[in-house]
Amino acid sequence: MSAQPDAYTEALDRALLHAQTWLASLPSRPVGPRVDADTLAALSAGPLPPSPTAAADVIDELAAFAEPGLMAMPSGRFFGWVIGGTLPAALAADWLVSAWDQNAALRFATPSTAVLEDTAGSWLLDVLGLPSDADVGFTTGATMANFVGLAAGRQWVLEQVGWDLNREGLTGAPRVRVFVGAERHEVIDLTLRYLGLGAPIVVAVDDEGRLRPDDLAVVMAAGDGPAIVCLQAGNLHSGASDPMAAAIDVARQHGAWVHVDGAFGLWAAVSPHLRDQLTGVQRADSWATDAHKTLNVPYDCGVAIVSRPAVLRGVFGVHTSYLMAADSTPENLGPGDPFEKVPELSRRARGVPVWAALRSLGREGTIALVDGLAANARALADGLQSMPGVLIINRVVFTQVCVTFGSDARTRRVTQQLIADGSAWMSGSRWKDRDILRISVSNWSTDAADVALSLTAVERACAAADRDAERD
Numbered sequence: 001m002s003a004q005p006d007a008y009t010e011a012l013d014r015a016l017l018h019a020q021t022w023l024a025s026l027p028s029r030p031v032g033p034r035v036d037a038d039t040l041a042a043l044s045a046g047p048l049p050p051s052p053t054a055a056a057d058v059i060d061e062l063a064a065f066a067e068p069g070l071m072a073m074p075s076g077r078f079f080g081w082v083i084g085g086t087l088p089a090a091l092a093a094d095w096l097v098s099a100w101d102q103n104a105a106l107r108f109a110t111p112s113t114a115v116l117e118d119t120a121g122s123w124l125l126d127v128l129g130l131p132s133d134a135d136v137g138f139t140t141g142a143t144m145a146n147f148v149g150l151a152a153g154r155q156w157v158l159e160q161v162g163w164d165l166n167r168e169g170l171t172g173a174p175r176v177r178v179f180v181g182a183e184r185h186e187v188i189d190l191t192l193r194y195l196g197l198g199a200p201i202v203v204a205v206d207d208e209g210r211l212r213p214d215d216l217a218v219v220m221a222a223g224d225g226p227a228i229v230c231l232q233a234g235n236l237h238s239g240a241s242d243p244m245a246a247a248i249d250v251a252r253q254h255g256a257w258v259h260v261d262g263a264f265g266l267w268a269a270v271s272p273h274l275r276d277q278l279t280g281v282q283r284a285d286s287w288a289t290d291a292h293k294t295l296n297v298p299y300d301c302g303v304a305i306v307s308r309p310a311v312l313r314g315v316f317g318v319h320t321s322y323l324m325a326a327d328s329t330p331e332n333l334g335p336g337d338p339f340e341k342v343p344e345l346s347r348r349a350r351g352v353p354v355w356a357a358l359r360s361l362g363r364e365g366t367i368a369l370v371d372g373l374a375a376n377a378r379a380l381a382d383g384l385q386s387m388p389g390v391l392i393i394n395r396v397v398f399t400q401v402c403v404t405f406g407s408d409a410r411t412r413r414v415t416q417q418l419i420a421d422g423s424a425w426m427s428g429s430r431w432k433d434r435d436i437l438r439i440s441v442s443n444w445s446t447d448a449a450d451v452a453l454s455l456t457a458v459e460r461a462c463a464a465a466d467r468d469a470e471r472d
């Protein structure tokens, strides 16, 4: 084997062709996969072949094998979970990241990606309206970005009571109380498990799933000691955000660290029309968001933002002679090394597609992206509202719409018919003790035609569901 440039050309040409074929198929293919995983598993290549295969042939086989089982998640008519598409500049930049093959851990070793990620980080702080001196780390997703913020919080609140976590560990440490709203994302509980913090203390929420500051005040006052308050920007169902200013005021009275899970909802802060929903959010201590959701960069790209760089680097910094890390002292931290801000040491330069996405959009384009998602959610809600028997059960303030079609049974039938129809994809879920169809508008490319086609698909699904019900 040799690594002559030609060794790559044929395989990359094939990859480009297959990628373009896939992207060109999005407007017309059914959104859902045509085969399930069990069917594909039966067709898979079996044991590892004994002899080599040419790279270009491997890529052809891969594309042909995968095609029927791909979900058109980058489609403008994909509204499942909360899943962004990919902006052209971000996708192309992601390919370059792979071709460059930089280990993005160290400023000294890979200066280009370190500086591009620093720039992407400062652009993010700018558009999100967060403190310009915060540290930004690029993680796999929002789960790990939440882990980073909460890890920094754990370190800091224990430091406040004189407990050196790095030396003493958690065993025997004062109990850290973590407060969360009843409708936080489940991964918050998961990250608390990773962190050895146990189960959170649950605070009541209102009709839109927003944490109630009055209840936070009551439950915080019921105990004392180190505390973390974990707020949410963007409820998965309603899209609403916790009342930041009021909740942060309560948290401050108890000396708590405030972390915000804003996987998609933090992006409301970008828009002059939407940012009122997040007033005060910049006063938190740490924030987690995804670039692979609202910003529409490829997976994997979460963003961990921490207002106290010294704390963050105390958690994730590693100082051994072989790494030759950036010079920094507690007094003058400097930009730091990328690895001091995230759990991984070796990793791809996943912040570079963020640079490319923001560079291609500019400030105006970034605002237009976020406003456009919210406007399409509004348009879908308005169209659905006018159909008989349909009820929207959230206030549509951002990108999320929750719909019922009468009884739970009818809602489930409509959801099944819609997914079988294939021209739009929306998730079934359960909220406020009801089965719902949940729409999340997260794709940059969704346009008026996608909205219209999706509404027609829902109408067809309703008709088919009712025919089904009569037959039963």
Ligand SMILES: *Cc1c(COP(=O)(O)O)cnc(C)c1O
Binding pocket: 082, 140, 141, 142, 143, 144, 185, 187, 234, 236, 261, 262, 263, 264, 290, 302
């Ligand atoms: C998506 C999401 C997460 C998890 O993010 P991943 O990128 O999937 O790890 C956490 N919180 C909220 C509110 C989310 O929407």
